[in-house]
Amino acid sequence: MSKQKPAGPYETVATVIAQEPAGAVAYCLTLECPEIARSARPPQFFTISCHPLTGDGADGISLDPLLRRPLGFYRLRPEKGEFDAVYQVVGRGTKLLATLKPGDRVRVLGPLGKYISPKDVNSQTVLLAGGGVGLPPLYSLAETLKDAGKEPIVIAGARRRETLIAPTVPRKLKRPVGGRREVQSLEPFARSDIDSVVALEEPEDGFFEGRITVPLKEYLEQDYEGGVEIVACGPPPMVRAIAGLAGEKSVKCAAIMESRMGCGIGACQTCAIKTTSGYRRVCVEGPVFDSKEIVWE
Amino acid sequence: MNQERGNKTAEPSLEIGLLGMKMRTPIIMASGTFGYAFEIARVAEFDFSQIGAVVLKSVTLEPRQGNPPPRVAETPSGMLNSIGLQNPGVDYVIRRYLGMLKNFDTNFIAGIAGDAIREYVECAGKLAAHGDIRAIEVNMSCPNVKDGRRFASDSGAAAELIGAVKKGCRKPVIAKLAPGTGDIQEIARACIDAGADALSVSNTYVGMVIDTHRRRPLLGNDAGGLSGPAIRPLAVHNVHLVYQAAARRDVPVIGCGGIMTGDDAAQMMIAGASAVQVGTAVFTNVHIAADIAAGLGRYLIAQKEKEVSAITGTLQLNRA
Numbered sequence: 038m039s040k041q042k043p044a045g046p047y048e049t050v051a052t053v054i055a056q057e058p059a060g061a062v063a064y065c066l067t068l069e070c071p072e073i074a075r076s077a078r079p080p081q082f083f084t085i086s087c088h089p090l091t092g093d094g095a096d097g098i099s100l101d102p103l104l105r106r107p108l109g110f111y112r113l114r115p116e117k118g119e120f121d122a123v124y125q126v127v128g129r130g131t132k133l134l135a136t137l138k139p140g141d142r143v144r145v146l147g148p149l150g151k152y153i154s155p156k157d158v159n160s161q162t163v164l165l166a167g168g169g170v171g172l173p174p175l176y177s178l179a180e181t182l183k184d185a186g187k188e189p190i191v192i193a194g195a196r197r198r199e200t201l202i203a204p205t206v207p208r209k210l211k212r213p214v215g216g217r218r219e220v221q222s223l224e225p226f227a228r229s230d231i232d233s234v235v236a237l238e239e240p241e242d243g244f245f246e247g248r249i250t251v252p253l254k255e256y257l258e259q260d261y262e263g264g265v266e267i268v269a270c271g272p273p274p275m276v277r278a279i280a281g282l283a284g285e286k287s288v289k290c291a292a293i294m295e296s297r298m299g300c301g302i303g304a305c306q307t308c309a310i311k312t313t314s315g316y317r318r319v320c321v322e323g324p325v326f327d328s329k330e331i332v333w334e
Numbered sequence: 335m336n337q338e339r340g341n342k343t344a345e346p347s348l349e350i351g352l353l354g355m356k357m358r359t360p361i362i363m364a365s366g367t368f369g370y371a372f373e374i375a376r377v378a379e380f381d382f383s384q385i386g387a388v389v390l391k392s393v394t395l396e397p398r399q400g401n402p403p404p405r406v407a408e409t410p411s412g413m414l415n416s417i418g419l420q421n422p423g424v425d426y427v428i429r430r431y432l433g434m435l436k437n438f439d440t441n442f443i444a445g446i447a448g449d450a451i452r453e454y455v456e457c458a459g460k461l462a463a464h465g466d467i468r469a470i471e472v473n474m475s476c477p478n479v480k481d482g483r484r485f486a487s488d489s490g491a492a493a494e495l496i497g498a499v500k501k502g503c504r505k506p507v508i509a510k511l512a513p514g515t516g517d518i519q520e521i522a523r524a525c526i527d528a529g530a531d532a533l534s535v536s537n538t539y540v541g542m543v544i545d546t547h548r549r550r551p552l553l554g555n556d557a558g559g560l561s562g563p564a565i566r567p568l569a570v571h572n573v574h575l576v577y578q579a580a581a582r583r584d585v586p587v588i589g590c591g592g593i594m595t596g597d598d599a600a601q602m603m604i605a606g607a608s609a610v611q612v613g614t615a616v617f618t619n620v621h622i623a624a625d626i627a628a629g630l631g632r633y634l635i636a637q638k639e640k641e642v643s644a645i646t647g648t649l650q651l652n653r654a
């Protein structure tokens with residue numbers, strides 16, 4: 038076949054470099070996989086086998102669960118050929134992932150799906166709204182947008198401080214919101230000098246009180262010289278609420294959607310979700326969709 | 335492969351001939367898990383050299399939107415799917431997808447499905463007219479469409495369908511049987527009598543996974559087709575049964591169900607398959623055909639066999 042641009046996705050074997058708890062409920066997995074680390078662009082994703090290769094001739098044969106799990110990219114370090122993914126243990130597959138140890142080799146496929154190219158983002162300010170394990174992919178996306186000269190602002194929602202995927206630190210916002218200048222910000226974003234605010238359903242000092250839509254509304258009430266749009270990633274009810282608010286305010290909103298997957302690369306139609314133009318594959322037409330196109334069920 | 339002289343044995347040959355196709359290996363990518371080939375060919379350095387043929391995702395005369403999600407539910411060593419034959423229709427597939435096949439160095443078989451015989455016949459005719467399509471596989475058994483099992487469970491209906499498709503197209507016709515629908519030997523014989531050039535054994539088994547918390551089926555369509563290693567022994571047994579009916583008539587059997595390794599492929603062939611299909615395993619590794627081929631090669635060396643075709647139907651029952 039003739040040369041394709043860009044190359045990939047890659048079906049390959051990654052080596053586990055590290056695995057550490059991320060917050061109280063999640064893990065951060067560091068994988069060495071130069072092909073994927075160099076070509077991935079957020080919010081693309083990859084799929085990972087839940088079983089390490091054994092090297093005993095049963096290589097790559099994983100029976101239960103059979104299917105690989107899709108995960109997003111938290112931090113990409115192309116120069117080192119590494120990347121981090123943060124995941125929450127929700128079932129058998131992620132429970133097995135949590136047992137991976139440094140040195141283990143695992144089958145991966147990626148990068149998969151569409152990415153958001155800063156060139157195609159018309160607004161200068163991008164509100165990245167999300168919760169749970171939706172936040173880590175927003176981190177790599179925020180960095181990409183910032184590097185391209187955009188203004189990413191992160192809005193996170195969680196039940197309690199303990200269920201947040203990352204610790205918080207006090208921060209002076211570059212762009213104050215709702216009369217607040219000093220808030221609790223997510224530490225990884227603060228380290229990259231990206232503004233973030235957090236809404237907690239159980240109130241605490243330095244946090245917004247209530248659902249994620251509370252601070253989001255505040256942000257949408259402000260004026261943005263270069264325009265504003267939203268990217269939402271998180272639990273489906275949260276993404277839906279964000280999309281609903283975006284619709285009310287006529288602000289463009291990209292929703293990063295989840296679905297159970299078979300192949301991950303467009304061959305099987307397993308990952309279809311309902312859109313205004315029929316079923317669409319999260320793994321190829323997504324994971325990013327215009328939220329207006331999603332038919333929520 | 336180099337034919338080395340002296341006391342070193344030559345590499346065994348995985349090459350087979352099937353329905354006029356020269357296949358470098360007996361490994362065929364099954365319908366529905368390999369799309370229309372171009373999707374998976376996008377993977378960097380994708381190599382068709384260990385793939386004997388590909389069965390394209392089943393197409394229907396009209397576009398089908400498929401079933402509501404979720405469309406997959408995992409089970410130990412397997413998965414249920416309820417895709418519901420989502421496809422853009424035969425005309426779209428021919429116009430937009432088949433032109434790409436010439437870039438991929440393997441044989442292509444078109445998969446067809448439908449509700450009425452007329453739909454199958456029209457689809458088969460259109461697809462068979464394409465130069466890169468070497469054969470037609472008739473999915474008689476999709477469990478995910480209303481009434482989809484009729485053709486696979488009633489030998490009269492099966493014969494009528496295969497006979498009509500056969501009459502309407504010039505390329506070889508493969509009947510893909512469904513398991514768990516009564517006497518599979520009887521259906522196999524009916525298909526052969528109606529002119530089937532080969533039999534694929536088989537499609538998925540109908541099953542259900544229940545979310546106990548909600549007391550509802552996990553799949554949006556309630557039930558779905560079970561595939562993967564969980565069904566392998568069932569499929570091997572069915573291949574064994576169908577082979578008894580087909581061998582006498584010199585009709586090749588293609589074994590399908592749960593194949594992940596060279597040894598799995600060897601089991602199917604020993605039971606009577608001339609070639610094998612690999613579906614779900616692609617989800618675990620898109621290059622799985624190369625691994626299966628390598629495993630099959632090692633098996634042949636260990637068995638001192640020179641040709642893979644030599645193992646077909648060599649099963650020796652314990653209770654003769």
Ligand SMILES: Cc1cc2nc3c(=O)[nH]c(=O)nc-3n(C[C@H](O)[C@H](O)[C@H](O)COP(=O)(O)OP(=O)(O)OC[C@H]3O[C@@H](n4cnc5c(N)ncnc54)[C@H](O)[C@@H]3O)c2cc1C
Pocket residue numbers: 082102106107108109110122123124125126127128129130131132170171173174294295296297298319324
């Ligand atoms: C594009 C994409 C990116 C993702 N990125 C991340 C990520 O960065 N971090 C992370 O923790 N999770 C992410 N997910 C979700 C993750 O894939 C699932 O949580 C995981 O597959 C569950 O596997 P399991 O075996 O532990 O759970 P299972 O036992 O299979 O299921 C347990 C629960 O998880 C839900 N679930 C299962 N599979 C999926 C799935 N593919 N998508 C959504 N929910 C699912 C089920 O409905 C069920 O409630 C992503 C999913 C997609 C589609």
Ligand SMILES: Cc1cc2nc3c(=O)[nH]c(=O)nc-3n(C[C@H](O)[C@H](O)[C@H](O)COP(=O)(O)O)c2cc1C
Pocket residue numbers: 299305307364365366367391392415417419445473476510536537538560561562563565590591592593611612613614615
């Ligand atoms: C997601 C999925 C989609 C499938 N779609 C089709 C199809 O369109 N037509 C068909 O004949 N078989 C279809 N099948 C069945 C497979 O071709 C194969 O017969 C079956 O999965 C058993 O083989 P396996 O265990 O190797 O997957 C599908 C299977 C899966 C898992």
Ligand code: FES
Pocket residue numbers: 297298299300301302303304305306307308309318319320321
């Ligand atoms: S998972 Fe196969 S098409 Fe998306």
